[in-house]
Amino acid sequence: MPAPRNSSSNQARFGLARVLSKLGVCSRSQAERAVREGRVSVDGRVVLDPERPADPERQRIFLDGEAVSAAKRVYIAINKPRGVVVSAADEQGRDTVYELLAASGLPWLGPVGRLDKASEGLLLLSNDSVWAAHLTDPRFHVDKTYHVQIDTIPDQLLLDRMIQGIADKNETLAAKRVALLRSGEKNAWLEVVLDEGRNRHIRRLLEAQGIGVLRLIRVAIGNLALGNLTKGQWRHLSEEEVAALQTH
Incomplete structure (x- = not known):
């Protein structure tokens, strides 16, 4: 709690x-x-x-x-497009997630966790720093689910290694769960669940084994799914969704 x-x-x-x-x-x-x-x-x-x-x-x-008084607490989910950075301003002039909210009339909101520029999918933003800190605190192990397209056809050994973990730059990187979703002739989609979030965690976990990531989409945080939220669109979380994430 x-x-x-x-x-x-x-x-x-x-x-x-x-x-x-x-x-x-x-x-x-x-x-x-x-x-x-x-x-x-x-x-x-x-x-x-x-x-x-x-x-x-x-x-x-x-x-x-x-x-100054306490701002009304706001919690939103947004489907971050690929190529957009999670930053209020970018020195390189790249598009930021805040530009998607520019005409929304929302108060200041901070990102709850991160998605790198090349990644896409579910991102939470809020001005409730206590709630955000709980979701990002590694002690609480809130699951985050990703669909990842890789440039090879994986075997069971690869999936097992991802769960067992690998050493990279003095860190041990591992997934909580990994499953094959579907595969084609040259690439495949995996579902990867993390209960911690290190910098470029999934990309590094795969790159250390010589495997490239073609797409990386976060599809759920805890029991909150991306659902049918289209790219670049956002919505308010319900009170029930906010409370459910807080109890993880």
Whole structure:
């Protein structure tokens, strides 16, 4: 079970930047930058230290002259297209997932986990940092299911090796479950389930065995499936879906 939401007595122990992030106003890094730029005041005084303790229940916090209060919690699922990066801005000018939300009127949302540029499929975004931290905490082992097209026809030995794990760059990479979905003459589709998420986990697990990934689609997180959500489209999660993911 996830930790309960922080009371004011707990939040008082948090630095100003973290408080802003937990309120769902912006990301932690955005909050740190805003504080250092002198855009945040507490009880009428500008604060320049992002780590200075703050208590939103007892103190008046302003960002860019606007009073800060807890934002309405928003949880969305989006079908990230291939070639789109999960970043608010990209130095190389690549398309970002936030451009898909530009006209939505949504508040600031942070990604719950990542999908690399070449990967596609189910991505969650929320301004509830406690909920997001639970889903991405490796201690809770929330399953993530992927459909992966590879450039070869696998045998059972390959599937077994993926579950047993391989060593790569001082890390052990393994899948929780692997199954063959279908195969053609030169390539095949696998269903791969992870209960942890290391950087480029599946790609590295296969590349270490000389196998290339042609497509990688995340189709489920926990019991939440991508379903018929089309590429580039998003939807709000229901209260039941939010609660079900939190209980993993």
